Amino acid sequence: MKKKILIVGGGTAGTMTANNLAKKLMPEIDRGDVEITMISNSKYHYYRPGAMYVAFHKSEGHEFVRDQRSLLMPEIEFIVDAAVEINTNRNFVKGQSGKRYEYDFMVLATGCEAAPERIPGLKEGGDWFYTYEGARKLAEKFQTIKNGRVLITVNFPKTPNIPHQCGIAPVETTIMLHDYLKEKGVRENIEIVYTYPTEAQSVHNGLFLQEPTSKVLPAIFDEMDIKHKTGFTLNKVDPAKKVAYSEEGEEMEFDILMSTPPFIASKVIRESGLSKALDGEGWLPTDRKTLKVKGLDNVYTLGDTVDLPVSKAGGTIHNQTDVVADNIASELRYGYPTESYDGLVIAIAQMGLSCGMPLWYDYEEDVQPTPCSKLGSFVRKGFNKGIYWAAARGMI
Amino acid sequence: MSEKVEVLKSKEMQALEEKMTMLVQTGRIDNLIDLLAVVSDNIEMTTQPMVEKMIGTVDNMATAGFVTENAVRYAKRETDKNEVPSLFGMLKLLKDKDTRKGLAFVLNLTKGIGRQL
Numbered sequence: 310m311k312k313k314i315l316i317v318g319g320g321t322a323g324t325m326t327a328n329n330l331a332k333k334l335m336p337e338i339d340r341g342d343v344e345i346t347m348i349s350n351s352k353y354h355y356y357r358p359g360a361m362y363v364a365f366h367k368s369e370g371h372e373f374v375r376d377q378r379s380l381l382m383p384e385i386e387f388i389v390d391a392a393v394e395i396n397t398n399r400n401f402v403k404g405q406s407g408k409r410y411e412y413d414f415m416v417l418a419t420g421c422e423a424a425p426e427r428i429p430g431l432k433e434g435g436d437w438f439y440t441y442e443g444a445r446k447l448a449e450k451f452q453t454i455k456n457g458r459v460l461i462t463v464n465f466p467k468t469p470n471i472p473h474q475c476g477i478a479p480v481e482t483t484i485m486l487h488d489y490l491k492e493k494g495v496r497e498n499i500e501i502v503y504t505y506p507t508e509a510q511s512v513h514n515g516l517f518l519q520e521p522t523s524k525v526l527p528a529i530f531d532e533m534d535i536k537h538k539t540g541f542t543l544n545k546v547d548p549a550k551k552v553a554y555s556e557e558g559e560e561m562e563f564d565i566l567m568s569t570p571p572f573i574a575s576k577v578i579r580e581s582g583l584s585k586a587l588d589g590e591g592w593l594p595t596d597r598k599t600l601k602v603k604g605l606d607n608v609y610t611l612g613d614t615v616d617l618p619v620s621k622a623g624g625t626i627h628n629q630t631d632v633v634a635d636n637i638a639s640e641l642r643y644g645y646p647t648e649s650y651d652g653l654v655i656a657i658a659q660m661g662l663s664c665g666m667p668l669w670y671d672y673e674e675d676v677q678p679t680p681c682s683k684l685g686s687f688v689r690k691g692f693n694k695g696i697y698w699a700a701a702r703g704m705i
Numbered sequence: 706m707s708e709k710v711e712v713l714k715s716k717e718m719q720a721l722e723e724k725m726t727m728l729v730q731t732g733r734i735d736n737l738i739d740l741l742a743v744v745s746d747n748i749e750m751t752t753q754p755m756v757e758k759m760i761g762t763v764d765n766m767a768t769a770g771f772v773t774e775n776a777v778r779y780a781k782r783e784t785d786k787n788e789v790p791s792l793f794g795m796l797k798l799l800k801d802k803d804t805r806k807g808l809a810f811v812l813n814l815t816k817g818i819g820r821q822l
């Protein structure tokens with residue numbers, strides 16, 4: 310019997326994994342023993358970090374979108390259909406089209422979504438660069454602001470020890486904003502205030518979600534005259550008065566509120582009954598080593614939808630994808646998984662418009678901050694504008 | 706004050722000093738300094754648009770490689786699977802949507818080449 314592998318979600322995680330699986334299982338595919346199918350609710354593939362550059366008029370946005378089909382090897386059957394029901398007892402997923410997709414092994418890779426509506430007033434009064442639409446709105450505001458205050462806020466999921474999407478993004482964009490306003494010659498008239506919540510995973514009253522970086526940030530911010538304040542967990546916004554309120558009982562005025570909003574898993578996962586996350590956030594309970602959904606022997610997950618403490622980032626997925634692909638291949642061949650994820654994340658942070666900082670860490674060790682450089686920035690931007698597509702295709 | 710002050714060097718620094726001494730004594734250091742200067746100048750003189758254009762070229766090559774490699778593998782598998790088609794079989798192959806898409810692509814490709822001749 311032909312074994313069926315179903316991949317749900319055609320983003321970074323789903324695409325890399327589908328291609329890696331096709332490569333690993335080529336002998337089985339050649340013999341007609343295995344078939345790989347991907348369903349995604351979009352015909353297009355978005356390189357999400359690109360939105361950050363759109364917010365500062367450093368990119369238009371169209372260069373970060375490609376046809377999903379063009380990123381997949383021809384051995385992968387690609388169908389545009391949204392998953393609306395996941396039935397792990399009977400091993401099938403139902404699509405919006407009404408079609409049932411059966412599987413022997415499944416990979417859930419539907420990412421996460423920004424949920425500003427979870428904080429009263431944030432949707433109306435705040436801005437965020439985590440979507441292309443949001444980034445474009447922010448870009449317009451940054452283009453016209455002449456004086457006043459830009460307030461930066463960061464919210465974490467209510468479920469303990471889970472990060473928001475791309476942990477370093479609030480720091481990156483704060484420094485990019487500083488550079489951008491300087492470039493425009495209005496920096497002196499605009500106050501930038503970076504705030505961080507009291508609880509950020511294992512860090513209490515810090516400025517970042519890992520201790521070593523949290524400790525060096527004050528010096529970096531001071532040098533750029535960026536005000537910083539911990540203990541500010543946004544819980545309400547008054548859009549008319551332009552005031553942000555914190556859980557800790559403080560309030561702060563703003564002209565622009567650049568927020569990292571709450572994040573939740575995609576709807577189909579939230580409603581699948583598979584998650585035990587607080588507040589219906591929907592993170593999938595994930596085995597930190599095998600990357601299987603806990604309690605399910607033939608379902609794997611990776612990327613932004615997991616409940617692991619590691620960064621929700623492409624630099625995480627690049628290391629998870631081979632574990633998932635290897636494990637599924639091993640299960641098909643030997644009947645058991647053979648690989649284990651060590652929590653490795655590798656990335657280059659954009660610290661300002663032209664400075665890149667390489668970073669890496671895993672389950673055991675936090676990031677050790679290093680100086681950023683012009684060369685680092687070139688590598689990062691080269692990745693954004695081209696190398697990413699090769700990585701998604703499983704070429705690197 | 707005739708007391709000699711002993712500067713304590715780490716083991717690593719001592720090792721480095723020995724190697725550097727060798728480089729200086731053999732005159733190689735001049736070339737190395739020049740090389741570092743060239744690398745540094747190149748980083749300094751490279752601009753963002755240059756990086757983007759370069760990466761665009763790399764991306765184009767990677768895309769072409771991806772498409773070609775996939776197509777060749779696919780064609781080989783299909784050819785191995787099926788017998789050499791008869792004339793009628795050829796027509797059947799032509800009826801297939803993917804074949805027609807590919808053929809139209811090849812024809813447009815020749816058109817694109819023609820435009821540049």
Ligand SMILES: Cc1cc2nc3c(=O)[nH]c(=O)nc-3n(C[C@H](O)[C@H](O)[C@H](O)COP(=O)(O)OP(=O)(O)OC[C@H]3O[C@@H](n4cnc5c(N)ncnc54)[C@H](O)[C@@H]3O)c2cc1C
Nearest residue numbers: 318319320321322350357358392420612613621622623624
């Ligand atoms: C502004 C910003 C900056 C970032 N910066 C960095 C960075 O510097 N470095 C880094 O490594 N990472 C960064 N990231 C994070 C990175 O982009 C994400 O971690 C990554 O895209 C997550 O991949 P994913 O496949 O899990 O989710 P996604 O890429 O979001 O893909 C999910 C896919 O699932 C599909 N889908 C959703 N619901 C359904 C459904 N019901 N049925 C079928 N398909 C569905 C979607 O269409 C999509 O194709 C950044 C993200 C943002 C937004």
